[in-house]
Amino acid sequence: MKKQTIKEILQDYKKVLHHDITVYGWVRTFRANRFIALNDGSTINNLQIVVDFENFDEEIISKISTAASLKVVGEVVESQGAGQSVEIVAKKIIILGDNFTEERDKTILQPKKHSLEVLRDQAHLRFRTNLFGAVFRVRHAVSFAVHSFFNKNQFFYINTPVITGADAEGAGEMFGVTNFDLNNIPRTEDGEIDFAQDFFGRKTNLTVSGQLEGETAAMGLGRIYTFGPTFRAENSNTTRHLAEFWMIEPEVAFNNLEDNIDLAEDFLKYVIQYVLDNCKDDLEFLDKRFEEEQKTKAEKDRAKEGLIEKLQNVVAKRFKRVSYTEAIEILLNSKENKKGKFQYPVESWGTDLQSEHERYLVEKHFESPVVLFDYPKEIKAFYMKLNEDNKTVAAMDVLFPGIGEIIGGSEREARLDVLKQKMADMHVDEHELWWYLDTRKFGSVPHAGFGLGLERLVLFVTGMTNIRDVIPFPRTPKSAEF
């Protein structure tokens, strides 16, 4: 790329000091008819442009206002002001685009503070705010760290299908995909919908997970990961659910449950450390914002750690590994449970854990990320490996402070007969998954994997609290604008 970004100019300013350079960007502010804060999206930092208005046409000066876009030629000089190393003394300013002031004033680009809700309604413009610039640069860094980690560790990226004929896992929560004219759906002779006439010749849905297909790939390539969109047609209007979100699912041949937990811990620490190393400016901004947010809360609801501090602590500590059975003991004996402070009281071994229980373990009891493993088989999916006790499966969940479950995974059931029995018990159609069963027939191997929702991780890293604010264009019930 021939053009220099503002990030490059600020970082390597010694290379351009006292030279004339050309810069491009949008006006964030124009102070005293003299100082333009110019931003091009490459960094949260603005480049200061100094304008001597006597050298420029009044018309140009009049068009320099928040949101206008400029091309500026000028000399790089050491800055007199605080907070910046260099500034540009403008020699030439070209207005690339005005800001249509009147219309702008109805948008979030007007220079004042806007609520996150209002920003969400203008998701196409919120990229130009400091907050969402930071969030989406961090989201990029998280994504790139994911690919880097897996590539470094000899995983292969696999694109599992988005449109799928299989609905073994997510029946009822899946979106249908069709090419039918809904006003004129073809029927068979006995009046059923004739899916044989649909585009794929069968009923198809949007995937809820690439795991089962991913397992088949791991049975040939060894180590694979998926990273793609997944879908839930769940009518949940919460700050934690999206109908369309991005999921990362590694799957590793020859790994057992312990290897899987090691992988999850290494992976999370790598990604978070990468963000700490590569997103300093954005994290500092988000850290300050997080601190301000805490001040608006009641003392008891405030986070114990700052954002950056929290990330550093997660990387530094070994995650606490606790069996489900131990966790139930801890919860049963907790003051909270005995005093009836949980909304869902913990009564006995076998109950599924609620978010409040997970957060108690992480935030109060252990004060550390926690990995729970060996869950009761009844509350976990059919493909998880049955343990020797015949009661539990080799499942694992990684629980994070403030977020709860961030990763869920397991060693898979590699024994064909046990898998078939579990499918029968749990009413999963064997015939539909003939190809999945094949992987247990021809050189079946122990293997394990997990799933991580990208947006949950970005929430954790940015300190944002609504999942709609960490994906560019959220898809939620009754909302698919853009």
Place this chain on the structure above:
Amino acid sequence: MKKQTIKEILQDYKKVLHHDITVYGWVRTFRANRFIALNDGSTINNLQIVVDFENFDEEIISKISTAASLKVVGEVVESQGAGQSVEIVAKKIIILGDNFTEERDKTILQPKKHSLEVLRDQAHLRFRTNLFGAVFRVRHAVSFAVHSFFNKNQFFYINTPVITGADAEGAGEMFGVTNFDLNNIPRTEDGEIDFAQDFFGRKTNLTVSGQLEGETAAMGLGRIYTFGPTFRAENSNTTRHLAEFWMIEPEVAFNNLEDNIDLAEDFLKYVIQYVLDNCKDDLEFLDKRFEEEQKTKAEKDRAKEGLIEKLQNVVAKRFKRVSYTEAIEILLNSKENKKGKFQYPVESWGTDLQSEHERYLVEKHFESPVVLFDYPKEIKAFYMKLNEDNKTVAAMDVLFPGIGEIIGGSEREARLDVLKQKMADMHVDEHELWWYLDTRKFGSVPHAGFGLGLERLVLFVTGMTNIRDVIPFPRTPKSAEF
């Protein structure tokens, strides 16, 4: 990762020479009851395990056959045979999974040559063949190179929505997404389908491109790229079309058409060079296969270059840049056209180019990748920048030998009034794209971008000829198995 892959063992064999190590993998062949070729998917190369059958139970020996999976403990020794640096003298062999021999013999895992069609029907098993192992490792390398290139150049990865309410671009070719019970679709009082009652409260489709949303992100973040699935409900049963494929779409604020062409050329060369550098073994295998394929063809249809040679040449040469107008002149004056050898004769300026014309330019006339630019406005999309001649738009297509168009892009129309006029002329609904028009209102800037279908590029790099063989689970008319 604690376990060593076969790739690591073969690469860094000096570290483990004369040590006992543990390896895992699938049996590719078992020769003379003595030599196991073991593969774990990490590389196309097998690790030779030497078995002295006198040291092992007959039962174990009897279970070692193609497709079975093993755990082997043994000493690493220098290999006596050709083609490998080291081999393992087995001390302990554990059969992880038998191969269910009888059923195996109905699958592609039986040890004989299978057609690509048959392999496609068992897409869940083809990862275990040399060919598809190589293809999908290369696909991974291409994907990783894409992310690396953009990250290095300060682009941010943006996930544009898969489910979209906008259908401005792809009307008619889009898949519908619905949560309706198709047997019971709600209707409004006047008998219309009541999409207000569907999950998103409106009619929704699967995206055909993330470009328009990507442009809004570039208008804040500067340089962005998408890399995600896109969809076409086109009933094309060809070797070049998929209903679901992965697209890469960078978009750059402040770039003009020339910058865009530079970016496309740099990008393609980076990715191809990365594969040359990082996939040597797989490319050599694919190169040989390509050569064999050529021998089955008539002399005149054979490729002039070998696969690796072709990739090296693309990286070495500067792409030829030719305007559409020049290209038409060349075609009009070509022997082929004059002698009526084109299926679609070129008659005048303004006609759209067919694949045969593109390939003539690339393979016969220039013998080089070609970038065509400045196309007649009538044959290109509404969002492309109108040139000063009022006749052409600032579009560009990159044409590659054997493939034709591999990249299509343009500088975008940044002027609100011109864009609105073009939308009106081309019957694109302005109201539906209110958010897209907003980007031209508030600090509009010149910008440009392009789209590249990942599978087209993987075809080019691997020398495969059917697009269904470079994506794990192809989605095509009447086919959505797995």
